[in-house]
Amino acid sequence: MAEQGITPRDQDFSAWYNDVIMRAELADYSPVRGCMVIRPNGYGIWELMQSGLDGMFKETGHQNAYFPLLIPQSFLEKEADHVEGFAPETAVVTHGGGKELEEPLVVRPTSETIIYAMFGKWIQSYRDLPLLLNQWANVVRWEMRTRLFLRTTEFLWQEGHTAHATDEDAQTETLLILGLYRKFAEEWMAMPVLTGAKTDSEKFAGASRTYAIEALMQDNKALQAGTSHHLGQNFAKAFDVQYQTASGERDFVWSTSWGVSTRLVGGLIMTHSDDKGLVCPPKLAPIQVVIVPIWRKDEERDSVFSAAGEVEADLKASGIRVKSDLREGMKPGAKYYEWEGRGVPIRLEIGPRDIADKQVMLARRTGGKDPAPLAGLAETVQGALEEIQQHLFSAALARREARTRRGVEKDELVEMMNGDGGFAYGGFCGKEDCENAIKDATKATIRVLPDEEFQSKETPKKCAWCGETSQVEAVWAKAY
RNA sequence: CGGGGCGUAGCGCAGCUCGGUAGCGCGCCUGCUUCGGGAGCAGGAGGUCGUGGGUUCAAAUCCCGCCGCCCCGACCA
Numbered sequence: 066m067a068e069q070g071i072t073p074r075d076q077d078f079s080a081w082y083n084d085v086i087m088r089a090e091l092a093d094y095s096p097v098r099g100c101m102v103i104r105p106n107g108y109g110i111w112e113l114m115q116s117g118l119d120g121m122f123k124e125t126g127h128q129n130a131y132f133p134l135l136i137p138q139s140f141l142e143k144e145a146d147h148v149e150g151f152a153p154e155t156a157v158v159t160h161g162g163g164k165e166l167e168e169p170l171v172v173r174p175t176s177e178t179i180i181y182a183m184f185g186k187w188i189q190s191y192r193d194l195p196l197l198l199n200q201w202a203n204v205v206r207w208e209m210r211t212r213l214f215l216r217t218t219e220f221l222w223q224e225g226h227t228a229h230a231t232d233e234d235a236q237t238e239t240l241l242i243l244g245l246y247r248k249f250a251e252e253w254m255a256m257p258v259l260t261g262a263k264t265d266s267e268k269f270a271g272a273s274r275t276y277a278i279e280a281l282m283q284d285n286k287a288l289q290a291g292t293s294h295h296l297g298q299n300f301a302k303a304f305d306v307q308y309q310t311a312s313g314e315r316d317f318v319w320s321t322s323w324g325v326s327t328r329l330v331g332g333l334i335m336t337h338s339d340d341k342g343l344v345c346p347p348k349l350a351p352i353q354v355v356i357v358p359i360w361r362k363d364e365e366r367d368s369v370f371s372a373a374g375e376v377e378a379d380l381k382a383s384g385i386r387v388k389s390d391l392r393e394g395m396k397p398g399a400k401y402y403e404w405e406g407r408g409v410p411i412r413l414e415i416g417p418r419d420i421a422d423k424q425v426m427l428a429r430r431t432g433g434k435d436p437a438p439l440a441g442l443a444e445t446v447q448g449a450l451e452e453i454q455q456h457l458f459s460a461a462l463a464r465r466e467a468r469t470r471r472g473v474e475k476d477e478l479v480e481m482m483n484g485d486g487g488f489a490y491g492g493f494c495g496k497e498d499c500e501n502a503i504k505d506a507t508k509a510t511i512r513v514l515p516d517e518e519f520q521s522k523e524t525p526k527k528c529a530w531c532g533e534t535s536q537v538e539a540v541w542a543k544a545y
Numbered sequence: 546c547g548g549g550g551c552g553u554a555g556c557g558c559a560g561c562u563c564g565g566u567a568g569c570g571c572g573c574c575u576g577c578u579u580c581g582g583g584a585g586c587a588g589g590a591g592g593u594c595g596u597g598g599g600u601u602c603a604a605a606u607c608c609c610g611c612c613g614c615c616c617c618g619a620c621c622a
Contacts (some may be wrong), residue, residue, distance in 0.1 A: 209620055359581050398582035
């Protein structure tokens with residue numbers, strides 16, 4: 066046994082999750098409590114996520130900017146709900162250069178406040194709107210309990226902040242981003258998500274409305290994978306961000322904020338990986354193809370290495386992220402295990418027999434191994450990568466649907482949430498009392514009030530808890 | 546902060562009950578033989594036993610304090 070084993074999912078999902086991260090060398094615990102080190106394999110996934118998302122933001126007219134890490138404490142206190150939500154979890158700098166600061170500086174838990182302070186300077190006219198900014202940054206939230214990628218004290222994310230002339234424009238923006246997040250989750254991460262609005266009790270501190278994408282993990286718990294907030298005029302009023310309209314009046318801007326974080330990496334792991342280690346969707350795999358040469362004698366090694374080099378160059382030329390594993394003194398089987406653990410989607414084995422037959426063996430991380438002719442190999446591999454991407458999405462979608470129940474009433478909701486979990490659709494009267502009662506009884510929360518596309522054909526008539534008239538359909542689940 | 550587990554070599558652990566010169570597996574280094582699913586043999590390097598105090602001729606082991614980590618809950622992206 067070369068390395069320690071991975072705890073099976075059905076034995077202990079949390080242990081499995083940590084084992085996969087360690088085996089794939091995605092991250093490691095750091096000397097700082099609650100903070101992780103993102104290792105090259107994990108950071109490579111994040112970089113690909115960044116690049117995919119960044120492209121979408123720019124295509125839709127957003128620009129990147131950067132604001133300070135440190136925020137005057139008084140800024141955070143200007144918006145009542147915001148301070149209430151974030152004050153308990155901030156890290157505060159009280160000293161600098163050996164002296165106590167006149168005003169403490171908060172390490173940003175999110176950047177609304179400092180950004181609106183600047184928006185106030187930059188926005189005078191309706192001609193300055195919309196202002197569409199995004200920043201890639203780190204933030205700090207002093208959480209009580211942390212988990213690698215899912216909740217760390219410091220985490221990496223992007224936060225978009227936009228200002229608009231009208232409520233409608235801000236609403237359109239909020240939903241545009243929600244749609245981008247969904248597209249990214251589904252097309253890049255192969256992770257199906259529900260979209261919808263949050264209830265008041267789950268919405269962002271300071272927002273008028275919060276929308277989210279929610280995914281179902283393999284342990285049937287939900288993961289909030291991204292949020293998009295309509296902030297109304299709350300922050301504009303707190304920071305006095307006004308503009309002059311075309312007709313000459315003054316008005317506060319309407320604004321939005323939205324973000325996804327390194328938590329997405331955790332979602333990716335828990336959506337696709339198996340008991341052998343990470344399974345990475347090809348679009349986000351830092352290494353999409355690994356070439357493992359096989360040989361006995363020296364002269365075989367030479368010819369196999371040269372064949373591997375040609376295949377590598379061929380695939381690279383087609384834009385495939387490929388690596389040759391030329392390490393000597395390591396048997397092929399050992400390499401297979403290592404690359405499987407790291408989630409590389411495709412492995413190409415090249416030995417003397419393959420060279421003689423003008424082929425390679427193509428093994429998929431998701432199962433199956435077949436010969437593939439050298440002629441047209443790049444196209445074959447490209448096709449296989451696309452199939453794997455598709456297959457992962459379909460499998461995840463099927464898993465979610467198998468764990469989804471619609472039209473649940475009290476008994477089924479309780480049984481499901483206290484049992485195997487999953488997404489439970491049911492009627493909701495809209496009262497916070499019912500929401501809380503369900504949470505107390507099952508630890509489940511309303512993940513979203515689903516968008517039309519996800520709503521049930523038969524609209525629930527009664528609240529799943531109290532039985533009174535339902536105002537809206539809700540989706541419950543236990544969540545990370 | 547409450548409950549549970551744990552700190553001994555890079556990693557995973559044994560040793561602790563009953564005190565007496567620190568051990569195993571993996572990994573690492575060197576060499577030879579191997580190589581189509583986790584290689585074998587030989588030699589070798591590597592440890593203030595989390596930390597501070599106490600008991601003792603003698604502490605990884607017994608006693609007291611502290612620190613840290615993981616898991617489950619409350620808080621949350």
